[in-house]
Amino acid sequence: xxxxxxxxxxGRRHGRRIISSGAAIILGTLLVGGLxxxxxxxxxxxxxxxxLGGSPTSVVTADQASPTxxxxxxxxxxxxxxxxxxxxxxxxxxxxTIGIAVLPGPLTVTxxxxxxxxxxxxAFGRAEPDYVGALSPITVDDARGSLVGWRSTVSLQAVSGLxxxxxxxxxxxxxxxxxxxxxxxxxxxxxxxPRACAGPGGLLTVFFAAPGGGGGEYxxxxxxxxxxxxxxDAANPTATLAVAVS
Numbered sequence: 572x573x574x575x576x577x578x579x580x581x582g583r584r585h586g587r588r589i590i591s592s593g594a595a596i597i598l599g600t601l602l603v604g605g606l607x608x609x610x611x612x613x614x615x616x617x618x619x620x621x622x623l624g625g626s627p628t629s630v631v632t633a634d635q636a637s638p639t640x641x642x643x644x645x646x647x648x649x650x651x652x653x654x655x656x657x658x659x660x661x662x663x664x665x666x667x668t669i670g671i672a673v674l675p676g677p678l679t680v681t682x683x684x685x686x687x688x689x690x691x692x693x694a695f696g697r698a699e700p701d702y703v704g705a706l707s708p709i710t711v712d713d714a715r716g717s718l719v720g721w722r723s724t725v726s727l728q729a730v731s732g733l734x735x736x737x738x739x740x741x742x743x744x745x746x747x748x749x750x751x752x753x754x755x756x757x758x759x760x761x762x763x764x765p766r767a768c769a770g771p772g773g774l775l776t777v778f779f780a781a782p783g784g785g786g787g788e789y790x791x792x793x794x795x796x797x798x799x800x801x802x803x804d805a806a807n808p809t810a811t812l813a814v815a816v817s
Contacts, residue, residue: 676714680723680816682707687810689730689797702797702808706745709777710753710790711816718759720782723791723816724774730797732805740800743810744768745775747793755787763791768798774815 689702711723727743747763761784764776778791797810 675716677712678715678721678816679712680814681710681712683814684728685725685812685814687795687812689795689808689810702799702805702810704795704797704810706777706793706795706812708751708790708792709814710788711778711785712788713780713785716786718783718786720780720785721816722779723777723814725777725793725812725814726769726774727771727797727810728813729771729811730799730805731809731811733799733803733808737800737803738771740770740803742768742770742798743773743775743812744796744798745777745793746796747777747791750778750789750791753788753790755789756784759784759786761785761789763793 685706687704687706689704692701692703706725709723709725711721713721725743725745727741730738730741733741744766745764745768746766750761750763752761759780761778761780763778767775769775777793778789779785780789795810797808799805
């Protein structure tokens with residue numbers, strides 16, 4: 572076989588190998604370049620930094636050569652139900668228990684004294700003159716809360732124009748009027764006392780509350796009659812009475 576016949580096929584095969592190697596190099600370059608471009612694009616797309624704390628944040632690409640500032644909207648911090656309850660969030664209903672201690676109040680009566688002008692009146696066919704008058708309203712306020720009852724009384728202390736001996740023989744008679752409820756429980760029974768008479772310092776009940784009632788405020792008044800000793804006469808006398816509750 573001549574040299575030309577043997578070298579030609581060998582040259583073609585060698586040329587094919589050169590072409591194949593060049594194509595592989597070019598294909599590899601294209602693949603590597605494509606992968607590099609894809610990786611760069613992926614890094615640029617995935618390297619954004621977003622703030623969740625409520626402040627704007629700039630977005631920077633991976634190569635740091637050409638930053639693209641972008642402002643993002645503030646995102647509120649999400650709280651769980653437990654943390655909301657712990658910090659007292661306005662959106663969470665809260666329950667609060669308040670204890671109030673009610674302290675007992677006093678037992679009082681007003682007024683503490685009475686000055687009653689007296690009008691002369693003939694006394695039921697008797698020779699000695701009698702005098703009449705009227706109590707102003709007496710008010711009892713029982714704020715103790717114990718409902719143990721109470722009794723409001725008056726007592727004669729003095730009569731103008733009488734000396735001690737004449738006063739010692741003077742008698743005071745009280746005729747109570749119906750009791751008035753000012754504030755309290757209508758079921759509590761407070762009664763006026765029947766007509767009664769006593770000498771100076773003697774206690775005469777105007778109205779009272781039995782045990783189990785009397786809480787609140789009540790008032791009452793009464794008609795008065797003063798009987799002077801025989802032969803005693805006084806011009807326009809005034810009776811002074813002490814008012815009490817117990």
